[in-house]
Amino acid sequence: MKLLVCINKTPDTTARISFTSDGTKFDSSGVQFIMNPYDEWYALVRAVELKEQLGGTVTAVHVGSADSDTIIRKALAIGADDAIRINKAPTDAFDIAHQISVIARDQEYDMILLGKESIDYNSAEVGPMLAELLELPFVGFANKVESNGQQAIVSRDIEGGVETAIIPLPVVVSAAKGTAEQRIPNMRGIMMAKSKPLKVVEPLEVAQTVLPVQFELPSGRTTCRMIDPDNMEQLVELLHTEAKVI
Amino acid sequence: MANKEDRFQSHDHYNVDALLEQDHLLARDAVRTWVKQSVSPIIEDYSERAECPVHLFKELAEIGAFGPSLPIKYGGGGMDEIAYGVIMQELERGDSGIRSMASVQGSLVMYPIYRFGSEEQRIKYLPKLGAGEFVGCFGLTEPDHGSDPGGMTTHIVDDGDVYILNGAKMWITNAPQADVAVVWAKDQEGAIRGLIVEKGMSGFSAPEIHGKWSLRASSTGELVFEDVRVPKKNLLPDVKGLKGPLSCLSKARYGIAWGAIGAAMDCYDSALRYSLERQQFGRPIGGFQLTQKKLAEMITEITKAQLLAWRLGTLANKGEATPAQISMAKRNNVHMALEIAREARQIHGGMGITNEYPIMRHMMNLETVLTYEGTHDIHLLITGHNVTGLDAFRG
Secondary structure, three states: OEEEEEOOEEEOOOOOOOEOOOOOOEOOOOOOEEEOHHHHHHHHHHHHHHHHHHOOEEEEEEEEOHHHHHHHHHHHHHOOOEEEEEEOOOOOHHHHHHHHHHHHHOOOOOEEEEEOOOOOOOOOOHHHHHHHHHOOOEEEEEOEEEEOOOEEEEEEEEOOEEEEEEEEOOEEEEEOOOOOOOOOOOHHHHHHHOOOOEEEEOOOOOOOOOOOOOOOOOOOOOOOOOOOOOOHHHHHHHHHHOOOOO | OOOOOOOOOOOOOOOHHHHOOHHHHHHHHHHHHHHHHHHHHHHHHHHHHOOOOOHHHHHHHHHOOOOOOOOHHHOOOOOOHHHHHHHHHHHHHHOHHHHHHHHHHHHHHHHHHHHHOOHHHHHHHHHHHHOOOOOEEEEOOEOOEOOOHHHOOOEEEEEOOEEEEEEEEEEEEOHHHOOEEEEEEEOOOOOEEEEEEEOOOOOEEOOEOOOOOOOOOOOEEEEEEEEEEEEHHHEOOOOOOOHHHHHHHHHHHHHHHHHHHHHHHHHHHHHHHHHHHOEEOOEEHHHOHHHHHHHHHHHHHHHHHHHHHHHHHHHHHOOOOOHHHHHHHHHHHHHHHHHHHHHHHHHOHHHHHOOOOOHHHHHHHHHHHHHOOOOHHHHHHHHHHHHHOOOOOOO
16 A cells, blocks of 8 residues: 655643744744644654554655654654655645645656644644645544555444445545554654655745745633632623623 | 653753664653653652562563663664663653663673573573563672672582582562572682572572562572582683673663663753742742752763763664763763752652652662762772873772
8 A cells, every 4th residue: 555644843831832923923943843733643653553464654844944853753753754844845735735746746646645734823724725736535633544445434423323435546635633543653763764765856936825824822821710610690690790601 | 649640751952862773762751651651650659668560571671671782683672882871861750760670681691691691591591581581680798798790709610510609699680570680799719700690509599688668670689608619510601700790780780870861851851840830929930030040050971971871872783982072971960860859859848848840769779870880989099080081999
């Protein structure tokens, strides 16, 4: 089975988020970056598991500059066989989807996996855009991904139950919790990753389709008010007059 | 109640990360993740019960924490000395006892078998030690010979196909669990020799030492040898004299110089977070000058220790780190970590003495780390000897 996994670089979950003074860009100074956990824990690990079950190869693809090589090496240490880095700082989701589609078009991957979303902008756009550009079926927010080599059997939680789809390969799947368990690369994997191929390719020109106007931090966490359980009238009053939810 | 969540965030005031290579960053990230998953949630409970989480031997092996700088062929990871250092740092960020489990197995058991053992010994023991199938320990210190190991009384007598081993070792990390012990004993000519003693050999026992207020999640024991018949093929052939065990200690002390930074970072991180969350007089205590003095001095000392360890690592990678340089780094960094634990305890106020925070556990652990693998004072005298050329040990 020939698998492609799209990996993104995101700020560490503990990073302090701030924006440039004009509010139009994320301020990355002093921020530590990690592989997007949805790409790593679910998409990549599941791809490696499918390879281990069915044979084949796992290629990791990333759109980014050489700064990203550490997270690409991590993907190789976890079990990807080779990697491709498209050498550009991406402008938006369409840019990423477009760049990856160019790589994927001629390679006849059986399955393209990626996380359900990135933990930075959380737009969940790359997967469906990539499927559309490649004219492939797409299943988003999968919680379980199986394959027999001919078809993908993909389940996802829906309101009140589970939806299972059987799709002929090739297919694009975005993976959510449940798809796999995090794998911590061991020291041998880290060393073996050194000798795995990492190909750097130059990007194609893609017009920027989204221009951020303003980023703002959410207002600070508000304090919790405790209401006496015997005083339901006060709770209703506050929900009505302050929270304005009823 | 134990720690509910490990909120550790690393601090890198001088962008020391830029001095590290990808392998180092990946190794650190992997071990940090493992510590958060497998150590932090359980360590307070195990420490409180004075019980060794023995299941972690296997997990430590799986992540590759045993002998990471030894060749892959012999169960190691084929990494360099800085990678080994950052692994020890991250383990000790979790707990000094967990780091001790790993550094004894790697530096004091696998390393001497690799360095001084026969090929047959390497093949027999190293892959199993690397995979965590065997637990190892290192017997040098004796009840009456700590800082003066050359005075040891444990000895071997040649008896045909075997050596008959008699004596006792004390303060031996991993002893109660050990399948294999690398034991140093004097032969009939008075030369110190290394032997591989296996669990189950008649006359060999390893009783646990109880009542420790430090390294409570790591087992410590004695090794008792009563006419143990050790096959001659278990003698380490390529070493004679005190330089054998001392070269192993240099390896382990090197790891401690890095490890102590981890304990210090955990204390600092907790203190910094607490100082920003804890309100007194209507504002965070981190806003008060005396708290800032403590925090500023902590990060200054951590940064100096990081640079010392990194430089030592670059020397070690070239095979140029001297025992005296390793002594200086071990002494400085452990003392630094202990002082930071004490200052961090003050910032946490009363909470600092509880197991809600890791501070007291680190502080108590570091009292051992200050003493084992060469005491704080002995390392000072090693530096003194090195700079003056005059040996203060023997007058």
